Amino acid sequence: MFTSAVVGLAVAVFLASFVEFVEALTIVLAMGMTRSWKSAWAGTIAALVALAAFTAAAGYALATWLPEAALQLVVGTLLLIFGLQWLRKAVLRSSGRKALHDEAEEFREQAEAARRAGQQSRFGLDWFAFVVSFKGVFLEGVEVVFIVITFGLNAQNMPVAIVGAAAAGLIVVVVGAFAHGPLTRVPENTLKYGVGLLLATFGLFWAVEGLGLLAPGHHSLDWPGGDWALLVLLAVWLLLSRALVAALRRPVAAPHAAVAGAQRVTEEV
Amino acid sequence: MRYVRGFLRFWYDFIVGDDWKIAVAVVVALGAGALAVLAGYGGSALFAPLVGLGVLATFVVALLVDVRGTR
Numbered sequence: 128m129f130t131s132a133v134v135g136l137a138v139a140v141f142l143a144s145f146v147e148f149v150e151a152l153t154i155v156l157a158m159g160m161t162r163s164w165k166s167a168w169a170g171t172i173a174a175l176v177a178l179a180a181f182t183a184a185a186g187y188a189l190a191t192w193l194p195e196a197a198l199q200l201v202v203g204t205l206l207l208i209f210g211l212q213w214l215r216k217a218v219l220r221s222s223g224r225k226a227l228h229d230e231a232e233e234f235r236e237q238a239e240a241a242r243r244a245g246q247q248s249r250f251g252l253d254w255f256a257f258v259v260s261f262k263g264v265f266l267e268g269v270e271v272v273f274i275v276i277t278f279g280l281n282a283q284n285m286p287v288a289i290v291g292a293a294a295a296g297l298i299v300v301v302v303g304a305f306a307h308g309p310l311t312r313v314p315e316n317t318l319k320y321g322v323g324l325l326l327a328t329f330g331l332f333w334a335v336e337g338l339g340l341l342a343p344g345h346h347s348l349d350w351p352g353g354d355w356a357l358l359v360l361l362a363v364w365l366l367l368s369r370a371l372v373a374a375l376r377r378p379v380a381a382p383h384a385a386v387a388g389a390q391r392v393t394e395e396v
Numbered sequence: 397m398r399y400v401r402g403f404l405r406f407w408y409d410f411i412v413g414d415d416w417k418i419a420v421a422v423v424v425a426l427g428a429g430a431l432a433v434l435a436g437y438g439g440s441a442l443f444a445p446l447v448g449l450g451v452l453a454t455f456v457v458a459l460l461v462d463v464r465g466t467r
Contacts, residue, residue, distance in 0.1 A: 205411060208422050211455050212413040218459065269410065331451055334426055335444045341433040348433075350444045360448065367452055375463055 135357055136282045139325035140291035143274045146318050147267040148299035150233070154263030156303065157237035162244075162256035169252055170260025177261075178268040186276050196347045200337025202277035203330050209270075210326025217320035218368055222375040227316050271296075274326075281333050324368065328361045417461055421454035 159167035189198060219225035237259070244255040271292055279288030332350060339348035350356035412419045429447035437443055 204422060204426060207426075207451065208411065208413070208419050211418045211422065211458075212415065214455075215415060215418055215459055215462070219463075224463065331448055334422075335429065335447045338426065338429050338433050338447070339438060341430055342438040348438055348444060351441055356444070363448075363452070367456070371456065371459060375459075 133282065133284060133287060135325065135329065135361075136278050136284060137287050137291045139322070139329060140274055140278050140288045141295045142318055143322045143326065144271045144292040144295035145299060146315060146322055147271045148296050149315060151264045151267040152299055152303045153234050154237055154267075155260050157234050158241055158256040158260045161238045161241040163253040166253040166256035167260045170257040171264050173257075174261045174264035174268060177265055178272055181269065182272045182276065185272065186280075189276060190280055194340070194345065196337050196340035196345055198337070199281060199333040199347055200340050202281060203332070203334030203337050205273070205330070206277055206326050207330030207334050210323050210328070210330045213319055213323030214327055214364065214368055215323075217316070217323050218371045218375065220316055221320070221372040223377040224375060278329065281329075320368075324361060324364050327364050328357055331360055332357055415458070415462060417458040418455070421458040422451065425450040425454045 155167050155171055158170070189202070193201065216225060220227050241255065241259070247254045249257075275285075275288045275292045279285035282288070335350065336347040339346050342348070352359070425447065428450055429443075432438065432443065432447070
């Protein structure tokens with residue numbers, strides 16, 4: 128019942144969705160606290176409606192039109208690109224070559240932009256707060272939807288994928304409501320590292336299986352060991368990323384901020 | 397036209413992201429794997445691990461090129 132693929136599916140979808148929801152929450156909070164809660168909520172709800180339509184269309188199209196091997200190849204390739212982008216950033220951050228993602232700083236920037244923006248009212252709403260909230264929730268939401276659909280369809284377990292994402296969304300909303308501010312204590316950089324590893328693992332697994340589309344029978348190819356290969360791939364990506372961090376680590380003869388940053392990386396990763 | 401450009405920009409940003417070299421690395425490695433399948437090597441037990449190693453290698457190259465460019 129709980130195979131490595133199912134557990135990996137639930138964990139990957141939960142963590143990926145959690146990170147995206149935290150980022151969306153920061154944007155909505157910044158708009159609500161500095162401009163207008165009514166407009167921020169309206170933008171959020173409009174984005175959720177647009178996301179529902181997008182989910183129905185994309186899910187139906189992927190499930191209906193693509194044979195299994197093609198689905199694996201297409202979504203595996205996309206997941207692999209997403210995962211390696213996240214992993215690249217994680218390696219650069221951990222080696223001190225890129226600033227750590229800071230949700231508090233992100234909140235300050237969004238709030239500052241909101242204060243500077245002019246007043247424009249449409250349909251009784253603060254248009255700036257509405258549009259920024261809409262775009263923030265929609266863009267982060269599209270990533271969640273994509274991850275849920277691709278993981279759910281490929282693992283043939285959509286309920287687990289949906290529950291994973293919904294649990295993440297619920298936790299972020301509840302914690303955000305209590306905190307009444309951006310979730311700065313969430314170890315976001317570490318989470319993103321983990322999500323990068325998981326997306327790269329599943330993406331590579333499915334993309335290679337999907338190459339069977341080009342074989343005479345058009346059937347998916349197999350990894351040695353079946354689903355257990357996922358654990359091996361995860362370990363390989365982890366080891367490779369740690370080796371890259373060690374090889375690319377910048378000398379610490381840097382200003383105070385960089386030293387503090389490096390210490391935080393060590394604590395987080 | 398502005399909307400079409402915005403639409404395409406959205407999907408480019410969504411799929412390719414910050415660093416186009418990563419997308420190229422994936423496409424190159426999987427493209428080589430696709431050619432190997434077309435050549436009839438897809439049935440080998442070593443095929444999947446070798447394509448996996450190819451993706452690892454192209455990822456490392458893309459990252460090193462990236463770092464070298466910003467050094």
